Amino acid sequence: MSDTNVNLAELIGSRICHDLISPIGAITNGLELLEMVGAVQGPEMELISGSVGSAGARIRFFRVAFGSAGDQPLGRAEVTELLNDVERAGRVRLNWHLTEAVPRNQVKLAFLAMMCCESAMPFGGDVTIENTGDSWTVSGMADKLNLDNDLWKNLPSGRFANSVKPAQVQFALLPETAASMGRRIAAETTSTRVVIRF
Structure with missing residues (x-):
């Protein structure tokens, strides 16, 4: 994948998330209005509200992970x-x-690394993101990991056999x-831990 392809993927990601976040927000507002007037109550409303909230959160996360990102800062809060x-x-x-x-483009890398760790933990676990100076460490721990060895072994090069x-x-x-940001990826795995550094 060339830098041009990376930029194109980022633009596509930004466009899709931008177009989806508005209707998701409108649905959320509509649900809040229905709750205020007491028009709909019960487990059905909770299910819809929870699903819309989850979708909105994932879209905002994907917008950072897959969208275009510059060096504008993102605060801890x-x-x-x-x-x-x-x-x-x-x-x-x-x-x-x-x-x-920290700069948004570095948060983007951290979010992509988090998604890599998350993919190895189908039964749950903990992902921790740390930054020391200019070095980032994203680590995932779980009692049981499900590792795709081809992906993890070849993550630093980005050239996969499959x-x-x-x-x-x-x-x-x-x-x-x-x-594209002048950084290199390092990855290591054990039976209960995965670590990505950049």
Whole structure:
């Protein structure tokens, strides 16, 4: 994948997320109005509301992970609020161990790395994101991991023996996006832990 292809993928990601977030927001507002007037109540409303909230959180997360990103800063409060919303809809606990604002393009790399870790934890676990100086570490821990050895072994090079499936697109994008920013990916795995550094 060339830099041009990475940029095109980012533009497509931004466009899709931009076009979807508005109707999701409108549905959320409509549900709030229905709740205020007491028009609809019960488990059905909770199911719809929870599903819409989950969809909105994932779209906002994908907008950072897959969309175009510059060096404008993202603050801790904004990132942790987003990750808390995403965490509510999944099985993985997300721990953002940064206190300062960081450039959006670096958060993008962290989110792609988080998605790689998350893919190895179908039964849940913890993903921790840390930054020391200019170095990032994203680590995932779980009692039981499900590792695709081809993806993890070849993540640093971005050249995989098998075709990358849609659910694995983060593995293809992470090394290419990092390279476009002058960074290299390192990855290591054990039976209970996966670590990505850049």
